[in-house]
Amino acid sequence: xxxxxxxxxxxxxxxxPHAVARPHPGQVEIAANIARMANGSKFAFKEYPxxxxxxxxxxxxxxxxxxxAQWLGPFAERLLHAIGSITIELNSTTDKPHH
Numbered sequence: 001x002x003x004x005x006x007x008x009x010x011x012x013x014x015x016x017p018h019a020v021a022r023p024h025p026g027q028v029e030i031a032a033n034i035a036r037m038a039n040g041s042k043f044a045f046k047e048y049p050x051x052x053x054x055x056x057x058x059x060x061x062x063x064x065x066x067x068x069a070q071w072l073g074p075f076a077e078r079l080l081h082a083i084g085s086i087t088i089e090l091n092s093t094t095d096k097p098h099h
Contacts, residue, residue: 003034003064004043010035012065027073034068
């Protein structure tokens with residue numbers, strides 16, 4: 001919603017910066033989810049309209065371009081790790097099973 005509210009550019013969420021240049025699994029997933037959710041948006045742009053004074057900046061503010069995937073990505077990775085650890089623990093035994 002922040003991306004749409006600020007009429008941000010979707011280019012930072014394309015796959016190259018995340019899947020190729022810095023392929024952290026959480027970052028890749030978050031960027032892909034943002035791109036998917038914003039696809040077809042009437043407010044976010046794949047490229048800014050040339051000559052429109054509302055879009056004088058060639059890049060969005062740093063917190064929109066980078067923080068979304070690069071900051072939320074590690075949280076997604078930690079959550080997946082925690083789920084994996086909990087799943088293993090819940091399916092484990094610590095006592096001798098009775099025969």
